[in-house]
Amino acid sequence: ISEKGTVYTAMASAVAEDKGDSQIAWGFTQSRYLEDLDINRLADEIVSGAVSLLGGKPVPTTSLPVLFPPYSFSQILEAFFQAFSGEFLIKGKSYFDDKKDQKVAPSFISIVDDGRLTHGIMTRNFDDEGSPTQKTQIIKDGVFKNFIHNTYTAKLSGEKSTGNGFKATFKEPPQVYPSNFYLQKGTGIKIESKTFKVIQLLGLHTANPVTGDFSVGASGALIDGKGFSQPVTGVTLSGNFFQMLKDIIQVGDDLRFYGNFGSPSVLVEKMVLGGI
Structure with missing residues (x-):
């Protein structure tokens, strides 16, 4: 084939x-x-x-709402997708191990891996093991539903392959990897109070997909609903991915893909911004 x-x-x-x-x-x-x-x-x-970002400088350490534009939250999804992987499941590393059919996010949150997405970067009829690709609902209406699998992880966990067995090189065995992995769009975002809008994140490779913890460098701007904007640089953004999912209060209607990871804008109720 x-x-x-x-x-x-x-x-x-x-x-x-x-x-x-x-x-x-x-x-x-x-x-x-x-x-x-x-x-x-x-x-x-x-x-x-x-x-x-011109004229940006650190601000005092504070806790406030954080707006992630599509690119930034796509980076977050890429850093933590392994928590939804069958490889983490069989190794006992996944946060979602015992959370199937449990509520893990607000009801307006749905995450999908779709190997048949029209015009998707990773869209194909089969994965590198020859298994048919499919649309897998990972989180539906805030409830955790499925892991993504290759044939090996599916067999060990008593499930079926989701068509996510991909090889980085021809010498390596197939690993579990997303096809087109994205947060489904919402109805839009309205900023009502002072909020940190992320423009750049640095150091997401240090995030821990087992615990969900991360602390990364960030640049962006303090904004509000009245047009106020203050550039901010030299700060850190700290949090926990699994808690972030629960703390999302609004999702935009501006879904964008960056490679095979996609997201609309996301507003998180409160996170720690570390500055001076």
């Missing part, structure tokens, strides 16, 4: 300078079709990100 497909990628960075201050923003976009590769939108996003 075989099939062919294309993936086009554009990456860019922008440097903004003003009065001796210099800020850099980076971004990328991908598409299965060249005509859908929106380079102008990419340029607008990274230029806006770099310029909006």
